Amino acid sequence: MTREIRFNAFDMNCVGHIQQGLWAHPRDQSHRYAQLHYWTDYAKRLEAGLFDGIFLADVLGVNDVFGGSNAAALRGAVQVPVNDPLLLVPAMAAVTEHLSFGVTANLTHEPPFVFARRMSTLDHLTGGRIGWNIVTGYLDSAAKAIGLGGMAAHDDRYDLADEYMEVMYRLWEASWEDDAVVFDRANHVYADPAKVHKVHHRGKQYGIEAIHLCEPSPQRTPVLYQAGSSTRGRQFAATHAECVFVNGQKTEGVKGIVDDIRARAVEYGRNAEDVKVFVGATIVTGRTEKEAREKFEDYRAYASSEGALVHAAGSLGIDFAKYDLDEPIETGKSSAIVSNVEAMTRTAGPQWTKRKLLDQMVLGSRQAPMIGSAEQIADNLVAWMDEAGVDGFNLSRTVVPECFDDIIELVIPILQERGLYKTGYREGPFREKLFGTPRLPSRHIAARYRITG
Template identity: 85%
Template sequence: MAREIRFNAFDMNCVGHIQQGLWTHPRDQSHRYAELRYWTDYAKRLEAGLFDGIFLADVVGVNDVYGGSNAAALKGAVQVPVNDPMLLVPAMAAVTEHLGFGITANLTYEPPFLFARRMSTLDHLTGGRIGWNIVTGYLDSAAKAIGLDGQTAHDDRYDLADEYMEIMYRLFEESWQDDAVVFDRKAGIYADPAKVHTIHHAGKQYRLDAIHLCEPSPQRTPVLYQAGSSTRGRQFAATHAECVFVNGQKIDGVRDIVDDIRNRAEAQGRHRDDIKVFVGATIVTGRTEKEAREKLEDYRAYASSEGALVHAAASLGIDFSKYDLDEPIQTGKSAAIVSNVEAITRSAGPQWTKRKLLEQMVLGSRQAPMVVSAEEIADRLQQWVEQADVDGFNLSRTVVPECFDDVIELVIPILQERGVYKTSYAEGPLRQKLFGEPRLSARHVGGRYRVAG
């Protein structure tokens, strides 16, 4: 039986997300990002297309590596200004019934006690449709914004994250027993104190002595997303992630990453299918390839090469303004997104230049678009699922909302005819829809903190 393909819309609460410059296209609506109606209409559109969710990226700093300044980012709206993604969720949930919400939150700058309350609140308000994309950050500007000299080393951030996750699991899974809420009006008892447990934690990075402030939400622990593909990131994903987001231009390279993560998960007692893998994809399509090519040429006229370099500079930790077009780029030891450097090396070769990078930036990002007919898009997506062992795609926006309208109107019906895309939503919380059960699997490290009751 063919594997069902899953879609998330990949976006950010800002003007310019991944495809830099396309906010200048006359049909693009992303400049309305601060309007609540924009997001509620967006959510209804995605649910009508049976998308699994909207995956909202986030940064808490600015892209200021390029030229050593934030000027180019501000001029080109390269992920700045950027608003809080969490505040969008209740409004989008109010106008939908099934759409999931994957929210990026940087644990480096979030006290675990307070963050756990916010996630549980969102899980309650959405009826169990919240997911958390766990990130440790990569921008020095974010670290400086909260009073640090700079971010900690890449692998050290993951060590901190492991401890952070232990605290989160204990708050979500251990603090309140399932039957702690009595809600006895006659006796005047809402919760049984004997079934609400204080979490004591004294670790290298964190200290905690408290109960979780929220009663158990539908999922308790939100669905856990993670996007690191470095060696240390893969280990973290194999331990903690339920959904993994990977980038890569070549199927073989992505397959190697997916195999490694699944093998690492098996080594920890998990099953291979305990992890769903989503690959980043950009789709420009039409009823015919000619129509798709014409649309690409239209979009390309608005793409920003400088904006793309500004974004790449920050996520790769390399100031491209210092290099001529054909000057070999020295990657060195980056403290930014190590997996991004590795992905570029796979696609551009071990010795890459700014010209090679710009050749890939067709629409203002490093992610080369698929530009073919809807029928061929369906073929390619199925090829990725079969050959790279991925479960679905995080579809990056180009000109919004028409980029998602094209997928919904042209591509999804073909996938449905082939029996590889759902025709209705499954019932239950987000984790139930993805994995068949509402709570963390007992095989998951977080499931081991679950208490009886």
């Protein structure tokens, strides 16, 4: 049985996100990223189109692997300059009622006590519409920016993340009881001290002795995203994540990842349906295939091959500037995004060359676009759902806002006619819209830290 398709707009608080170079297109508006009205108009547009949410990526470093310098990233606006994504959320929430917000935040670079308060605040201000994409980072430049010598090894970062999550669950789920806030004006009692508890944790990486500073928010724990699909990443996702973001050009490769994560989740006492999977997609569409192809060629003229290689070098941990076009590329052992290396190997084969990569980077990224009429795009999306078992798509921008206008105006009505896309929003917080309940279920690992009895 085909499920309801879900859409997130996939973006970043910067000029150049995934499709490098398209900011130079004369109709693109991403250069307005530092203007608040740009984001509030964006949010209203997405909600009018019944998008589930906007997923805001982030990095705290610069893509300086290519050529051993940040020069190419700065020239091409390859995810730099980049502003804080979390500060956009209250403004976008204020002009919408249902749109949800997934924000990327690197746990390596912020103490859990401080970050727990920030996310609880956002959950309050949005009425329970916030999600957290849990990342551990991959750029040495980010680690050095906060005083570390460099990134820890890939799997070691996930070990740190497991402990970080334990502290977060204790703060969000175990500090304030559900009825701790009594709001008794007559007796001047706002909260019952007996129902607010100190969190005590002493671990390998973190130590804390404090109450959570925020009263319980609508979801308590935000909806948990995770985007790593390496072997260690899948284990982490199966333990913690409710929504998993994967990339891949072939449905069979993505299906293997999806099936594995859900099987692991079941082994950890969860249900397979506790994990929703979103695959990254880039759509170029029109009323006819000819119109879509013409639009693609127009966009393609502005794509930046150098920008694509700069971004790929950072996320894969490989300096492509060192290689000639047809020289075999040594992938080796990287501390960057291991799942990206694995996905590229599935697509390009075990023997990469720069020419092979550039042949795929037609719109300035490694993500091959879906090109076709709205009917063809709808067919393609349904095929992905059926063949790979995914629940929805993180749709990366090309030329904004028209890329999302095209999906809203042309593709969504077709999916609605087929009974595959909502015609209105469900009520309730983000998690309730996704899973039917505002709180994490008792089978999630967070539940073991809740106050009982």
